[in-house]
Amino acid sequence: MAEVLVVVEHLEGAPKKVTFEMLTAARALGEPSAVVFGAPGTADKLTEKLGEFGAQKVYVAESDDITGYLVAPKAEVLASLVERTQPAAVLLASSSEGKEVAGRLAIKIGSGIITGATEVAADGTATQVIFAGAVIVKSKVRTGTPIITVTPNAVTPVPAPATPQTEAVEVAVSDNAKLARVVDRKVESAGSRPELSEASIVVSGGRGVGSADNFSVIEGLADSLGAAVGASRAATDSGFYPHQFQVGQTGKTVSPQLYMAIGISGAIQHRAGMQTSKTIVAVNKDEEAPIFELADFGVVGDLFKVVPDATEQIKARKG
Amino acid sequence: MNIVVLVKQVPDSGSERALRDSDKTVDRESASLVINEMDEYAIEEALQLRDAQGGEVTILTMGPDRATETIRKALSMGPDRAVHISDEALHGACAPQTSLVLAKALEQLEWDLVISGAESTDGRVSVMPAMLAERLNVPQLTGARKLTVDGAKLTIERQTEDGYEIVEAEGKAIVSVWDTINEPRYPSFKGIMQAKSKPVETKSLADLGISPDEVGLANATSEVLEFSPRPPKGAGVKVTDEGDGAQKLVEFLASQKIV
Ligand SMILES: Cc1cc2nc3c(=O)[nH]c(=O)nc-3n(C[C@H](O)[C@H](O)[C@H](O)COP(=O)(O)OP(=O)(O)OC[C@H]3O[C@@H](n4cnc5c(N)ncnc54)[C@H](O)[C@@H]3O)c2cc1C
Ligand SMILES: Nc1ncnc2c1ncn2[C@@H]1O[C@H](COP(=O)(O)O)[C@@H](O)[C@H]1O
Numbered sequence: 001m002a003e004v005l006v007v008v009e010h011l012e013g014a015p016k017k018v019t020f021e022m023l024t025a026a027r028a029l030g031e032p033s034a035v036v037f038g039a040p041g042t043a044d045k046l047t048e049k050l051g052e053f054g055a056q057k058v059y060v061a062e063s064d065d066i067t068g069y070l071v072a073p074k075a076e077v078l079a080s081l082v083e084r085t086q087p088a089a090v091l092l093a094s095s096s097e098g099k100e101v102a103g104r105l106a107i108k109i110g111s112g113i114i115t116g117a118t119e120v121a122a123d124g125t126a127t128q129v130i131f132a133g134a135v136i137v138k139s140k141v142r143t144g145t146p147i148i149t150v151t152p153n154a155v156t157p158v159p160a161p162a163t164p165q166t167e168a169v170e171v172a173v174s175d176n177a178k179l180a181r182v183v184d185r186k187v188e189s190a191g192s193r194p195e196l197s198e199a200s201i202v203v204s205g206g207r208g209v210g211s212a213d214n215f216s217v218i219e220g221l222a223d224s225l226g227a228a229v230g231a232s233r234a235a236t237d238s239g240f241y242p243h244q245f246q247v248g249q250t251g252k253t254v255s256p257q258l259y260m261a262i263g264i265s266g267a268i269q270h271r272a273g274m275q276t277s278k279t280i281v282a283v284n285k286d287e288e289a290p291i292f293e294l295a296d297f298g299v300v301g302d303l304f305k306v307v308p309d310a311t312e313q314i315k316a317r318k319g
Numbered sequence: 320m321n322i323v324v325l326v327k328q329v330p331d332s333g334s335e336r337a338l339r340d341s342d343k344t345v346d347r348e349s350a351s352l353v354i355n356e357m358d359e360y361a362i363e364e365a366l367q368l369r370d371a372q373g374g375e376v377t378i379l380t381m382g383p384d385r386a387t388e389t390i391r392k393a394l395s396m397g398p399d400r401a402v403h404i405s406d407e408a409l410h411g412a413c414a415p416q417t418s419l420v421l422a423k424a425l426e427q428l429e430w431d432l433v434i435s436g437a438e439s440t441d442g443r444v445s446v447m448p449a450m451l452a453e454r455l456n457v458p459q460l461t462g463a464r465k466l467t468v469d470g471a472k473l474t475i476e477r478q479t480e481d482g483y484e485i486v487e488a489e490g491k492a493i494v495s496v497w498d499t500i501n502e503p504r505y506p507s508f509k510g511i512m513q514a515k516s517k518p519v520e521t522k523s524l525a526d527l528g529i530s531p532d533e534v535g536l537a538n539a540t541s542e543v544l545e546f547s548p549r550p551p552k553g554a555g556v557k558v559t560d561e562g563d564g565a566q567k568l569v570e571f572l573a574s575q576k577i578v
Binding site: 143287 | 441452457459478479482485498555568
């Protein structure tokens with residue numbers, strides 16, 4: 001069976017859930033081989049976990065040249081791996097960086113590329129949800145080795161224990177791939193809450209929340225559910241909540257089991273980032289708010305009455 | 320400093336968008352077409368740099384004849400001129416093909432910096448700047464929420480999933496920007512009037528030295544097999560809070576086995 005290269009998404013050696021989703025998706029296409037990029041010592045922390053989700057091999061590309069320069073070194077290493085292993089496909093996460101590595105790789109190896117896949121079939125057909133969730137498309141790469149980027153939270157990760165063989169990959173980065181230097185890297189963490197794009201429940205607040213202080217109402221509900229906190233752009237632009245928690249077209253795309261939109265009108269750009277959530281709940285005082293068109297359950301009412309009350313009741317139920 | 324800004328015409332994300340039944344490409348005829356929102360931020364960034372440092376701003380667009388509307392709109396914000404790549408053979412071009420065309424067009428222009436949007440609202444592919452950097456062999460400074468130009472040195476704050484990175488490079492480069500970078504200006508009446516007489520050079524594939532069988536739907540590197548509207552969600556429940564809104568909400572969550 002042909003190999004399928006899966007580029008591991010991780011934060012300083014901690015695997016992201018999308019990695020397991022990609023390994024699961026890859027098994028439909030062939031034998032998953034994980035590719036770990038990072039500083040020396042990264043793969044050691046990951047190998048066992050990668051095996052749990054079916055990685056037969058782990059290619060280890062560790063070098064300060066990988067972390068020290070933007071995107072281009074990864075594309076270069078992948079291009080040589082593709083040439084050597086002739087994989088059935090290359091899967092990457094549909095993150096900004098994943099897509100950019102995919103784009104450069106496509107040009108290097110002369111392949112087609114599909115971004116934002118929510119499903120990958122055995123014959124390489126990828127499903128995409130486009131136009132803010134309005135249309136489902138099935139497409140296929142027809143030139144070269146298919147390069148597919150996979151949307152986080154779309155595939156259900158299924159374990160398939162394996163004991164991966166690890167193999168060090170030579171990282172010989174050309175001068176051309178060293179043009180953009182990464183001189184500093186800052187992690188703005190979500191604290192103790194789950195990561196937004198991976199969370200199974202997301203509670204988001206909008207302009208209706210009214211102020212940064214009031215966001216404690218949103219955080220309270222989120223914490224009672226073990227959820228991540230998100231925000232609309234109106235809320236981040238007004239300084240109610242930090243920008244990296246913005247959900248939508250220009251923020252994060254989330255696809256949780258439950259999405260709660262509190263004081264959010266439901267503009268198309270916001271929907272673009274949350275429309276594929278399994279269950280959607282809205283609280284809004286305007287009964288005409290467009291968010292109610294997507295909501296499985298909507299409460300027309302004042303969020304400052306409904307949300308704290310609901311938070312208390314949830315806590316009471318959980319004991 | 321001479322800057323080229325990449326501007327794409329897209330179907331309005333606020334209107335009904337569709338694919339064409341005939342060839343499964345984006346329906347650009349029936350849709351209302353607008354400038355890709357993120358590209359307005361790219362134009363604004365270029366104008367601020369030009370106004371501070373001198374030079375010219377050129378708009379570069381690949382798209383059908385109708386894209387001239389978008390080009391005039393872009394010019395009304397203040398850029399100096401535009402280049403429009405238009406050719407029947409480009410219909411249905413895939414991302415690698417578009418990058419080939421834009422790269423060839425950029426080779427024919429004189430520039431110090433290329434600025435683009437980080438993402439388009441129709442495809443949301445966000446690969447174009449990276450593909451161009453690859454083809455042109457210049458540094459990619461992508462996903463910027465802040466750009467600083469100090470002589471030949473360029474520094475960006477690159478927005479990432481987990482925070483941000485500081486990335487720097489020298490010389491000619493490709494920068495892509497998010498909407499957090501600035502607040503685009505509205506075209507003034509004067510700007511709109513002036514845009515009508517600004518030079519727009521139209522180029523064909525032949526002008527770029529690209530053969531029609533390298534591009535277009537028939538030669539695309541990926542193919543749409545089928546598409547369908549996403550099944551509408553069953554109508555949800557909507558209750559009006561009369562003191563019992565929270566309780567009903569929690570009961571709903573319980574019925575979904577969430578609490
Ligand atoms: C290029 C571009 C990109 C964009 N990208 C994004 C994006 O990524 N994400 C995003 O979210 N937006 C994005 N937007 C902005 C988008 O168009 C909307 O402006 C934004 O989503 C509105 O946020 P909101 O719903 O919080 O605010 P509003 O539209 O002002 O809605 C606030 C809602 O709160 C309700 N409300 C007020 N008080 C209460 C109360 N006490 N109790 C209950 N309800 C109350 C109101 O009825 C109203 O419906 C983008 C726009 C552009 C042009
Ligand atoms: N046909 C095009 N003409 C000019 N610029 C484009 C074109 N396609 C993409 N771009 C630029 O590339 C950016 C990213 O687009 P995309 O990769 O399609 O999401 C856009 O914001 C534009 O600045």
